[in-house]
Amino acid sequence: MAFEGLASRLQNVFGKLKSRGKLTEDDVNEALREVRLALLEADVNFKVVKDFIARIKERAIGQEVMKSFTPGMVVVDIVNKELTALMGGTQAKLARSNRPPTIILMAGLQGAGKTTSTGKLAKYLQKQNHKPLMVAADIYRPAAIKQLQVLGEQLKVPVYAPGADVNPVDIATQGIAHAKEHGHDYVLIDTAGRLHIDEALMEELTKIKEAVQPDEILFVVDAMTGQEAVNVADSFHKQLGLTGVIITKLDNDTRGGAAISVKAVTGCPIKFAATGEKMDALEPFHPERMASRILGMGDVLTLIEKAQANIDADKAKEMERKLRKAEFTFDDFLEQMEQVKKMGPLDQILDMMPGMGKMKDQMKNVKIDEKQMARTAAIVKSMTKEERAKPELLSPTRRKRIAVGSGNTVVEVNRFIKQFEDMRKMMKQFSGMMGNGKKKGGMFGKMGKGGRFPF
Missing domain, CATH: 3.40.50.300 (P-loop containing nucleotide triphosphate hydrolases)
Structure with missing residues (x-):
């Protein structure tokens, strides 16, 4: 991920700041010292860092922060706005001539x-x-x-x-x-x-x-x-x-x-x-x-733009219906996995989800290896058409055949099938709690046991 080191440092600083309740000028100064070090370590230009910290400090120790009920969050908002301005403020679009080309x-x-x-x-x-x-x-x-x-x-x-x-x-x-x-x-x-x-x-x-x-x-x-x-x-x-x-x-x-x-x-x-x-x-x-x-x-x-560009809306709607009724098959899983892959590397997609930065420690063991996805796809493709539609048919003998055909071990095949079944059950329960599936599920709705994605 871009800015991984910087992001981790800043999120840690502001996490502490938001938990302190009322802030003093010393609290703000201490946090800004950490921000300054994080930016310099990220190889940001020294003068740029100096001016950036000065602007934040001027706003952060003003009345708007000290009198706020959530001062830590106000400081984060100020840093967010200043960081945005530092990188250009708004999107700079490509020029287009009135007289082509x-x-x-x-x-x-x-x-x-x-x-x-x-x-x-x-x-x-x-x-x-x-x-x-x-x-x-x-x-x-x-x-x-x-x-x-x-x-x-x-x-x-x-x-x-x-x-x-x-x-x-x-x-x-x-x-x-x-x-x-x-x-x-x-x-x-x-x-x-x-x-x-x-x-x-x-x-x-x-x-x-x-x-x-x-x-x-x-x-x-x-x-x-x-x-x-x-x-x-x-x-x-x-x-x-x-x-x-x-x-x-x-x-x-x-x-x-x-x-x-x-x-x-x-x-x-x-x-x-x-x-x-x-x-x-x-x-x-x-x-x-x-x-x-x-x-x-x-x-x-x-994230929404990537989804709109790469995921078929009609297929997504049908997938939601199948998830609600526990009719989600291995073929559906394979199709949804292919659609999500079109959006880009999974670690980049996860970084776009709010709050995922705070979960870095919990997600250290999460498996988002692209090669593992290919091995999982091979498991599904080694099943017969009937087996993909009816997971209950997967007897030990069939699982052994699938393992040989996909280049995986029987243990890996069993683990994937178990994760798939857990995901299907969980999505049915989740859609029931949300009231007839008003909120959509999907591949990110469930991580398999042991902190692994079901692929």
């Missing part, structure tokens, strides 16, 4: 994931019913053109690539002419990167910028680079005039300082964050939602 210049150092991010952004635009064209203007890095072409084939997005013998400025201008001729409404120009900033790189990017007059200049930066990523982004911004930033590898970064610092230092908003390796793992960056996740409040809006 909209031209996006992709810039960044070599190794930051620029070419892959170009593909991910094309995939994102495709989902928004746009018709993007990718332009291969990186003629220096070995296989850069080929990489973009492979991504294009995978995504079914056209790639304009006249070859490594053509000048990058000419490739960019010809690519735009090609886009106009073929009705593309977005052009993504993948430019060359270097291992460090140099005059040749900046001169070339400046020439491309002057030639094509892009609507967006997006800087792709690796979150794991830490504070150095912010310094590089600032250098690029001063020379090119960036309009936004794409942060990659945010799912792997336990510090997250780059994401928190980049807007404050450069003035450029983070427009997208890459949260995984898959081509659809690029999300618009919402400062208010990220702040909420860091403070353990969840991110319900993103």
